[in-house]
Amino acid sequence: MEKKKSNNRSFKKATKRYREKEVNIIEGALKVFGEKGFEETTLSAMSQAANISEATFYEYFSSKEEVLFSISKLYTQRELDRMMTIAPYVHGARERMRLIIQAYLEFYENNRLYTAVALLTLKGSRNFLKSEAYQVVREAARTVADVYKEGVHEGVFRDDLDPYLVRNMVLGFIEHLTTQWLLVGRPESIARQRDTIFDMVMRAVEKKPDTNPVELNIQVRGLPVRTDPSESNDNPNNSG
Template identity: 35%
Template sequence: MMVMTNRINKKERKKHIMNAALGIFSEKGFQNATISEISKAAGVSDATVYEYFGTKEKLLFSIPEQISDENTEDLQRVLPYIKGVEGKLRAFLIMFMRLYETNPHYSNLVLLQLMSSREFRNTAAHAAIRKSAHMLLDCIKQGIDEGTFRKDADPYLIRSMLMGTVEHLFIHWHMQGMPKRENPIQDYLDPFLEIVLDGIRAKTRTNTITLNVKMEDGEVVKSIFIEPSPLIKEAAE
């Protein structure tokens, strides 16, 4: 029982340190943040921070890895209960937007500080973020395979459009100083998603005929396609 309690306490303490570090990294940037500031905010010693994470850099990268893993697990639990690929796409974007908006320290850290770092792209943290991006890609491919989306649609381009727009909205929000909004940023989701879906949905074919007709031939065409011929009238009678 004591061993289990110690494990829980260690897990909670580690998460507490990460939460404190997230706020400081977001506000001051990685270079200006110090382990002493983080340990003070977390209510632990510098030695405890080093014991759990080893270096300031490892502490930095552990934050998006942990949060991304949790977000992916939430997606994996929810998606099986959502019907249709369009509903699943909406669920993906809602969860990303909700994460970015309700945890501005996280979206600041990832979108403004880490995504432009080449070093970050070689970490387990980046792999954790990419995991959910791969899930989104698989969902789009499923829509193409089952005929919901056009066969000529590029799944990678669609994913870039969806995630790129979401990221742009939140980068712009942060650059403005995160002003309070009358409506949440999530309100942009449905109009934007409908524009994208309208462009990639498989179109139902209809049998149509296109004719180039001279003005003087208009009455003839009308009699053929609109007004029934005498033979048809006679047969009907």
């Protein structure tokens, strides 16, 4: 019942062969988890998928759950890196928020198998919070709050919201939609909801905008009306 503190492979060398087999297990497990679900997956099936005996499995991972965490860490880290590579090329908090929403949706849609495991099983696992994988997931989630803060600095987002709450809205929205997509098959594509979701999020988060349907380039009561808000770019990042 009690979990091992440290993995029993700690005394072994992380040789190339070893690491390859480790990947074998993870990929095999991912496949079986996605098909059967975590609970229905047996050690036997997992071991077969990796072409090893059940006993060998325990040389690589200390439990079924640990594989699950490894999968999560692998996928999330990869996607987070990808997003961090793109982010600098995307200008302004508004567009960064669009990037995040799009990235999450496309990632989920393109990795249905992993997503099923992540949203249906991982979220309910109590030990997950203590895993390294969770730290990576947290880091990814933090980007939402960070971008919101950026937007407040830039003056495009309202400043009276808890960034934490914004994060909950964006990710909750996306994850709930994705869960429905997984379980009920509705909507057919989540990525295609991108623009609507972005629109809804923006309305909740943006400063109450001038919603004039025509372009203005005039002065009213002596105040200049900006049509192109891409100038306020001087504030440093708030990294907290």
